[in-house]
Amino acid sequence: AQKVTQAQTEISVVEKEDVTLDCVYETRDTTYYLFWYKQPPSGELVFLIRRNSFDEQNEISGRYSWNFQKSTSSFNFTITASQVVDSAVYFCALSEYNFNKFYFGSGTKLNVKP
């Protein structure tokens, strides 16, 4: 069965620190998609990245980077030089190849203090 685990419930860092949010997933599918979303206090889900199971290249987008490791079924998210505006709940999610089901992790609340 598909499952996404975000073991870190809440993380607090001081501005400018780097922080890594962990995501471990389980699936029997060979083709699947992994996502990261940001949910600020206002509630909307902000899409950050989508990665398909055949693309293990790490990605960097500004201060954000993602490390996809199929060998360990992990899709970790790193924020470099964190800012107060990064404070939010971050969700990792897994989708079946046909997008029929979408599985969310429990989320990690990130607090970035000035």
Added chain:
Amino acid sequence: GAVVSQHPSWVICKSGTSVKIECRSLDFQATTMFWYRQFPKQSLMLMATSNEGSKATYEQGVEKDKFLINHASLTLSTLTVTSAHPEDSSFYICSALADRGHNYGYTFGSGTRLTVV
């Protein structure tokens, strides 16, 4: 591209009344839309999958007579919370399956915060 509009963003209603939440895909057609519920400090829980022109598929434990879903067109799905009670107070968020745009996959609405008093 691939924008989903959800209305209202918040609503307060009296116990026993019904509330309708709309989810529209603005620049694409969505044959499939999804409705989620999120309790405070918890993850999103899939309630049902809405397919255009057919009955919605509800997840186990979700009362279909309580949460009526209608997907009458390729751009609109509605969730009606019938005879709302305080325990229905929650954050409801929809998503639509987009087949274009850089975030191929799910596009989420901005959510509706329902408070039943």
